Amino acid sequence: MSVPTTIRAARIHAFGGPEELRVEEIPAPTAGPGEVLVRVLAAGLNPLDYKMRDGSSGKAKLLTLPAVLGREMTGTVLGAAEDVDLDALGMPIGAQVFGVRGLDDPRGTYAEVIAMPAAALAPVPESSTADPLAAGGLALAGVTALVTIEDARIGEGDTVLIHGGTGGVGQLLIPLALQAGASRVWATGRAANAGRIAELGGAPIAYDETDWEAAIDEATEGRGVDVILDTHYFTTFAPSLDHLAEGGRIVVLPSLADLSPATARGIDARIPSLAPSRERLDRLAAAWADGTLPLEVGEILPLDDVARGHEQLETGHTRGKLLVDLR
Ligand SMILES: NC(=O)c1ccc[n+]([C@@H]2O[C@H](COP(=O)([O-])OP(=O)(O)OC[C@H]3O[C@@H](n4cnc5c(N)ncnc54)[C@H](OP(=O)(O)O)[C@@H]3O)[C@@H](O)[C@H]2O)c1
Incomplete structure (x- = not known):
């Protein structure tokens, strides 16, 4: 060539x-x-x-x-x-x-x-x-999603809330959280995107039509979720801290996010670091090609x-x- x-x-x-x-x-x-x-x-x-x-x-x-x-x-x-x-x-x-x-x-x-x-x-x-x-x-959204799931240490039976379930990273986080063992994944997004969230296996919460905080309280009977993956951050991060179960973790995507409101409360909060590797790229490509990571x-x-x-x-x-x- x-x-x-x-x-x-x-x-x-x-x-x-x-x-x-x-x-x-x-x-x-x-x-x-x-x-x-x-x-x-x-x-x-x-x-x-x-x-x-x-x-x-x-x-x-x-x-x-x-x-x-x-x-x-x-x-x-x-x-x-x-x-x-x-x-x-x-x-x-x-x-x-x-x-x-x-x-x-x-x-x-x-x-x-x-x-x-x-x-x-x-x-x-x-x-x-x-x-x-x-x-x-x-590659970028995929590697980010893999690192986000690793940072969140999702275990068998954990409940997960994802903010921004139909964005570039969010759409990959829903199936990856389920594959990591999550028992239930809720994802926020506009009502127009609820169908896509459901297709991916998530339970949609339309933040433009309902109060997502009340919806997650009701769904978890006030317990909160084990893990929050917050791809939005700006308006979602601070209120999210009130909806984590005891020992809950939050991973926030925007790199310049201020995690101090979480750490001040002793909450495990992290920002994933984009770390591409051949192993991660191969894993992504295989899941993308066989349709498990659409x-x-x-x-x-x-x-x-x-x-x-x-x-x-x-x-x-x-x-x-x-x-x-x-x-
Ligand atoms: N740390 C890292 O290594 C890393 C890597 C990649 C990306 N990022 C950062 O992560 C963020 C997300 O990236 P992306 O590629 O997924 O972005 P994106 O494709 O632009 O998606 C943004 C998502 O945010 C949702 N959203 C907007 N307002 C919202 C609200 N109030 N509540 C809940 N969801 C809301 C949108 O859904 P609706 O249209 O339904 O509102 C959309 O799904 C960006 O800030 C990006 O820079 C960080």
């Missing part, structure tokens, strides 16, 4: 609003030591992307402008550095792979060709049910519409994953 000399990519030249995203022709990257060159098919959009774009993420200081944005993607292998044995990794030239950049790798994924550390990639298995393009949105794609946008994707994400009400098509 030939590697082009220039590629299309979405970059920012300054921190700011979605209008800062520009689709430009830039030189194609080369694979450094330990890296694989990938022809990107689709890149996933994540809230972290707009926090990098507007400079509010702590990781934005790692960017050198102009910078390509995006953290995750799927694509086909074009080649690799000399020290990478693609066959031994199960990712020969032409194979479809997916992956996510670690938080300290500021290079983006909204580009036709990227260089990725081999350790941040895994092969995409054949699937009779899943759309191969959807693998572009699996990934809903809300919309696939052309690269030229990536700014519109950021606008949608910033509403905080997208469903499943948004993807950018780079084919």
